[in-house]
Structure formats: structure tokens, C-alpha cells
């Protein structure tokens with residue numbers, strides 16, 4: 001069928017299989033163009049189908065020929081109804097890995113569950129024996145707790161007081177004021193349960209117990225800090241509490257892996273257009289100003305550039321892993337540069353519906369958003385019939 005984007009608020013209801021495949025191929029080409037990275041050969045990625053997790057999987061596989069297992073939660077296609085983009089991305093990734101002679105298998109299910117953890121452990125035991133690196137890159141609005149069966153819902157709210165500032169509807173370019181009521185304690189607690197570090201530690205505990213962590217195994221999860229203008233809704237808001245918890249959990253995991261010489265890191269990444277970030281108020285306006293500023297200075301990166309740099313310059317640079325005062329890896333270093341932040345701050349004060357066309361990179365935002373769903377890629381014939389029923393080889 002001919003597949004067109006069908007937008008509904010922060011999401012697109014359709015995805016283009018060939019466009020998603022093109023996106024994966026472009027990311028593979030980028031990683032290959034940067035040369036070999038002396039990184040691990042057996043890698044598990046939890047949250048492997050889109051965004052930073054997919055880019056991590058591509059970097060591991062095509063940066064150093066790693067065998068990868070990817071865990072994700074995506075919707076498969078049905079006749080006349082497309083799959084979610086992560087499904088098509090993963091199908092394309094497996095195909096490209098196979099062509100390159102690389103092991104790649106995937107598990108589609110709820111990573112928060114005991115069952116999916118066990119299924120993953122069984123697959124590692126059967127195929128790889130152990131893994132050397134676990135990337136933890138889940139972004140989810142809900143988590144069913146595996147012990148209590150309670151379904152927790154995260155919130156994106158400020159803490160303490162009502163937040164009022166500008167936001168943009170990136171489809172129309174309309175800049176308006178948004179007000180968000182402060183979280184109640186329950187919102188904070190739920191957000192920490194969903195996006196904090198508890199599940200990350202459950203993964204490493206279960207894997208260690210099963211003996212599938214290699215000596216010296218490393219695990220990495222992703223965090224965000226960002227500027228003053230987004231801090232009320234992000235770092236000082238409910239999601240920030242979850243990120244504090246995630247960052248603290250890294251030290252707990254490192255402790256728990258002492259006897260095998262393992263280590264847990266948090267990497268603070270750059271703000272980028274992903275399905276997760278486009279749902280957060282204020283962030284799209286910040287990103288459109290940030291993109292404009294960083295592109296003008298030649299400093300712009302997408303997920304794949306960020307993950308390639310994380311592997312090559314931070315985790316596997318041949319020496320110490322550089323950390324900040326709080327023990328975190330920083331690849332948001334270019335975003336947080338004083339000159340970038342000063343420029344964005346000035347633009348923020350000027351931003352309205354009229355000025356944004358000039359001072360913001362709304363076109364870049366929209367293009368990246370379309371790209372998430374496989375639309376807007378060069379070399380893809382969007383007027384041609386596409387096969388929506390693409391399968392993932394290791395799953396079907």
C-alpha cells in the first residue's frame with residue numbers, strides 16, 4: 001500500500017518500512033565512515049529499536065562487529081496497518097547485520113517483566129554465553145511493576161509550583177504560553193518507579209545471578225540535564241527526580257558488580273527529537289532554538305553521532321573514561337557549552353510565532369520528527385507501493 005504520515009498530536013500513526021530501513025542504513029554508513037572502535041563483541045541493548053538505543057546497537061555492531069541482542073516493545077504490522085517504526089528499524093537492522101555476517105537477534109516484549117528478562121538470559125546462554133556490555137535505553141510512560149502487578153504511570157510535571165512559559169506546537173509553529181500544575185507526591189513516586197533505576201538494577205541482578213555477565217562487564221544508561229529554561233519541567237521536575245534515581249543506581253550497580261570487576265555508567269546525552277522527547281512540553285521549542293544555534297556553529301549531532309562519540313571518545317577511548325564531578329559521562333558537552341547556552345537564552349526571550357520562523361530551526365525539527373517514522377528520506381519512493389508486512393527475521 002502507499003503509506004503516508006498520519007499525525008495525531010505528538011505521534012504519527014503510520015510508519016514507512018523502506019524509510020525506516022533507509023534511516024538504519026544511513027546510520028550504519030555513518031558509523032562505518034568513522035572507523036573501528038575497540039568496543040565489546042557481545043552486547044545487549046534494552047530499548048534497542050529507536051532513538052539512542054538503536055544508535056547504540058548500530059554503533060556496537062558496525063563499529064566493531066559485535067553480536068547484538070536487542071529488546072524492545074513495538075507493534076507488529078497487520079494487513080493494511082503499519083507496524084511501529086521500531087519494528088521496521090529492527091527488521092532492517094537484522095537484515096543489514098546478516099549481510100555483514102553479524103549475529104543479531106531481537107526480543108519484542110515488556111522489558112520490565114520477569115519473563116522478558118528470563119527470555120533474554122536464555123538467549124544469551126544459548127547463543128553468546130555471556131555479554132560484555134549492556135546498554136539500558138528504555139523510555140516509557142508506563143511500567144507494570146513485576147513484584148506488585150501495579151501499573152505505574154509517569155508524569156511530566158514541575159514540582160512545588162505551577163510552571164508557566166512558552167511552548168511551540170511544532171506542526172503549526174504556533175508559540176503559546178503553557179501552564180502546568182505542580183506534581184503531587186504520587187506523580188513523583190510513579191515517575192521514579194517508571195523512569196528511575198530500579199528496573200535497570202533488576203536487569204543486572206538477574207543477569208549476574210544467571211552468570212551471563214562477563215568479567216569486567218559494563219552497563220550504561222542515559223540521562224539528561226539541559227538548560228535553565230527547561231529545568232522546571234525537566235531536571236527539577238518529576239522526570240528529573242527519576243533521572244536522579246537512575247544516576248544514583250549506577251553506583252549501586254557498580255557496587256553489586258565489584259566481584260566481577262563490572263561497572264555501571266550514566267551518560268548524559270544531548271536533547272534530540274525522539275518519540276520520547278517530543279511529548280514533553282517546552283522541550284520542542286528549546287530544541288528548535290538549540291538546533292539552529294548548533295547547526296550554525298557546525299556542532300549539531302543526531303543520535304548516531306552522539307552514540308558513536310560515546311563509544312569512541314568516552315567508553316572505549318583506550319584509556320580512562322572521562323567523568324564529571326558527579327561521576328557521569330558527558331556527551332551533552334557541546335549542547336551545554338557557554339556560547340551555545342548564551343545564544344539559546346537570547347533567542348528564547350525573542351521567540352514568538354512570528355520570530356521563530358527566522359530564529360528557530362522548526363524545519364529541522366519537523367524533518368527529524370518525520371524521519372522518526374521513516375518519512376522524508378532521500379532515495380525512498382514514497383509514491384510507490386510499500387510492503388507493510390515486513391517481518392523481523394529472528395522473531396517470526
Ligand code: NAI
Nearest residue numbers: 047048049050051052072073111139140222224271272274
Ligand atoms: P525512544 O522513545 O526513541 O526509545 C525508547 C525505546 O524503549 C524503544 O526501543 C522502545 O521500544 C523501548 N521500550 C519502551 N517501553 C518498553 C518496554 N516496556 N519494554 C521494552 N522496550 C520498551 O527514546 P530515547 O529518546 O532514545 O530515550 C532513551 C533514553 O535516553 C531515555 O532514558 C531518555 O530519557 C534518554 N535521553 C533522551 C534524550 C532525548 O532528547 N531524546 C536526551 C538524553 C537522554
Ligand code: NA
Nearest residue numbers: 051052053137
Ligand atoms: Na532508545
